Amino acid sequence: MKKIILLCFSFLILQAKPLISVSIAPQAFFVKKIAADTLNINVILPPNSNEHNFEFKPSVMQKLEKSDIYFTIGLEFEKVFLDKFKQNFPKLQIINIQKNITLIQTHDAHEHSHEHEHHEHEHFDPHTWLDPILVQTMALNIYNALIQKYPQNKNLYKQNLDQFLTELDSLNLQIASKLEKLKNKEFIVYHPSWTYFAKRYNLIQIPVEILGKEPKSKDLQKLIALIKNKNIKIIFVQNGFPENAAKTLAKECNAKIYKIDHLSYEWENELLKTAEALSQNL
Ligand SMILES: [Zn+2]
Known part of the structure; x- marks a missing residue:
């Protein structure tokens, strides 16, 4: 019995893949396209949730702490905790996958009736993941972070990246032809x-x-x-x-x-x- 347990245990260790975290499921799709089966991917936002109205729970923190990388995508709930993560999880690398993307500004006028004045808040629209061409930039950002962390997989990741970029080009053309x-x-x-x-x-x-x-x-x-x-x-x-x-x-x-x-x-x-x-x- 002991031997079997030991065997199972060593099997688990051999099989354990590095863990990375992402905020939303589409990011997991992008990372998976490049990393294939080399990584486990933890998605922070549960299914059927509102991405602007979400708070981190302790179970989520535990998985983040075990992650090598956290790919963020400009959502409000990330910003609340990013400084804390940097302090408490020094090994966790935080990568903004919107790097090199020009974000669209949105101006929300919030009324503070108790103060009888208007405040203009500047926000950036985070929903970049619904444009296949912007996803190409995000794919490149993901790739660059992954090859730094896991250089042994560089050839595989490069091949997968090129394939994914081609798929995104073709997806863009398909959508454009439906809508133009x-x-x-x-x-x-x-x-x-x-x-x-x-x-x-x-x-x-x-x-x-x-x-x-x-x-x-x-x-x-x-x-x-x-x-x-x-x-x-x-x-x-x-x-x-x-x-x-x-x-x-x-x-x-x-x-x-x-x-x-x-x-x-x-x-x-x-x-x-x-x-x-x-x-x-x-
Ligand atoms: Zn939204």
């Missing part, structure tokens, strides 16, 4: 995560959500008028976000609800599916 002939350019989506996608393919994203919250009645009325005026037939909603406003809009405007998932691990399929839905319904 559309006359209507505007689409309605609950959470505005498609900013970079819209920019890449010359579409106009109209969000239902306002400053991260369900819209108020007067905002809904404006949207209803716009949807009717433009004869928009589809309203995109995302897992993990409220659906009441979108349902009201759909009912009032005789439009249909279409579920998309901007945080899916099936990243490539999801982008193609969304592009197809847009091309059929705009």
Whole structure:
């Protein structure tokens, strides 16, 4: 019995792959494309969660502590803890995969009624992972971090990177060919995560959500008028976000609800599916 346990134990040690962490599932898809089976990948944001409204739990911290690298992607929940991670987990390398990407600025005016004044906060839209061309830059950032940490795998990683970059080129062309002939350019989506996608393919994203919250009645009325005026037939909603406003809009405007998932691990399929839905319904 002891021998068997010992054997199993040494097998586990031999099999143990390095662990790396990412914030969201699409990043895990990108890392897996380059690293193949050489690494274990820990995804921090659970499925069907809102990426802007998430807090780290102790179990998440434990896995981060065991990771060699944490690939961040500019989300609010990362920023809260990054300094603490740097202090407490000196071995953990933190790599921003948005390096060399020009982020789009968003201006959110927050009203602080108790102070009777307006504050302008500058934010950067983090949703770069929905544009295949920006993903090429992120893939390169991932590759550079991985070959530094695991130089023994450089040949494999280089081969996989080149393959992935080619796939991204072809995905971009496929999506562009679905969308370039559309006359209507505007689409309605609950959470505005498609900013970079819209920019890449010359579409106009109209969000239902306002400053991260369900819209108020007067905002809904404006949207209803716009949807009717433009004869928009589809309203995109995302897992993990409220659906009441979108349902009201759909009912009032005789439009249909279409579920998309901007945080899916099936990243490539999801982008193609969304592009197809847009091309059929705009
Ligand atoms: Zn988002």
